[in-house]
Amino acid sequence: MAIQWFPGHMNKAKKQIADTMAKVDMVIEVLDARLPRITTNPLIHELRLHRQRPSLKILNKADLADPAVTAAWVRHFKQEAETEVITLDEAGKLRDTGKVLALCRKLVPHRTGGEKPVRAMILGVPNVGKSTLINALAKRKLAKVADTPGVTQSQQRIELPEGTILVDTPGMMWPKINSNNDGYKLALSGTIGRNAFDAVDVAWYAMGWLALHYPEAIRTRYKLPDLSEPGDVLFERAARALGCVQSGNRIDAQKAAERILVDFRGAVLGRISLERPDNSLDMDLGEEDPEAAAGEAAPEAEQP
Numbered sequence: 001m002a003i004q005w006f007p008g009h010m011n012k013a014k015k016q017i018a019d020t021m022a023k024v025d026m027v028i029e030v031l032d033a034r035l036p037r038i039t040t041n042p043l044i045h046e047l048r049l050h051r052q053r054p055s056l057k058i059l060n061k062a063d064l065a066d067p068a069v070t071a072a073w074v075r076h077f078k079q080e081a082e083t084e085v086i087t088l089d090e091a092g093k094l095r096d097t098g099k100v101l102a103l104c105r106k107l108v109p110h111r112t113g114g115e116k117p118v119r120a121m122i123l124g125v126p127n128v129g130k131s132t133l134i135n136a137l138a139k140r141k142l143a144k145v146a147d148t149p150g151v152t153q154s155q156q157r158i159e160l161p162e163g164t165i166l167v168d169t170p171g172m173m174w175p176k177i178n179s180n181n182d183g184y185k186l187a188l189s190g191t192i193g194r195n196a197f198d199a200v201d202v203a204w205y206a207m208g209w210l211a212l213h214y215p216e217a218i219r220t221r222y223k224l225p226d227l228s229e230p231g232d233v234l235f236e237r238a239a240r241a242l243g244c245v246q247s248g249n250r251i252d253a254q255k256a257a258e259r260i261l262v263d264f265r266g267a268v269l270g271r272i273s274l275e276r277p278d279n280s281l282d283m284d285l286g287e288e289d290p291e292a293a294a295g296e297a298a299p300e301a302e303q304p
Contacts, residue, residue: 054082063089203257207267
């Protein structure tokens with residue numbers, strides 16, 4: 001199942017971002033530390049390079065990602081010209097806001113505050129934590145915060161302390177997700193709108209991928225002694241370990257899938273990164289649907 005998600009308001013947002021890019025000094029791009037490459041919007045990247053705007057990349061949700069992998073991503077992004085990098089987590093939002101503003105001033109030293117404030121556009125894919133960061137920077141609630149992607153749907157101009165003007169933009173995806181693997185990982189992390197994917201498909205993908213790359217994360221949690229078993233078997237065993245069983249000893253696939261997604265997103269399974277700069281985590285389930293790789297259709301997982 002190919003996952004695609006590009007709500008109508010994002011077409012308008014794309015044009016607004018292109019127009020506003022010409023009026024700002026720099027770009028703050030908020031990325032998910034668990035999947036920084038996939039959450040780098042190629043449209044934003046092209047616009048930034050076209051306008052030659054420096055970039056501050058914020059690897060957000062770093063407390064959910066594998067710390068060693070996050071450190072590798074920081075080194076990777078620091079090799080880019082006119083780019084600064086910082087990691088943030090929930091606990092550090094308020095503590096590190098001064099560092100964020102200092103890095104903005106470093107990237108555009110010709111803007112000195114006062115009559116020449118730093119004009120920064122903040123961008124990111126949906127549900128990456130952009131609104132929470134804005135509220136922390138402003139030291140008051142200005143942006144709506146929700147676990148549902150796509151809450152912010154219009155731009156707003158925010159004056160921050162120390163001579164910084166921030167232009168907030170809607171979270172924006174790109175029109176077509178070219179890789180099935182990327183689509184599943186975006187859905188697993190909570191970036192894709194809930195109506196754009198099947199939770200059972202994504203949970204199947206998660207179980208197979210984690211068995212390959214973070215086996216200990218699921219072995220104990222879901223009582224899985226043999227991780228070489230097919231994805232459908234792993235999913236069914238996990239469902240039973242979670243108590244997601246209906247009458248007739250059938251598993252409740254939907255309930256189990258939702259539990260697995262919540263476990264991943266809340267770091268119940270540990271700190272996990274879905275990609276590395278060297279692409280060593282991209283050799284996962286190929287470009288097939290996870291249910292096809294398992295040899296049967298997802299609904300069959302509900303059979304005894």
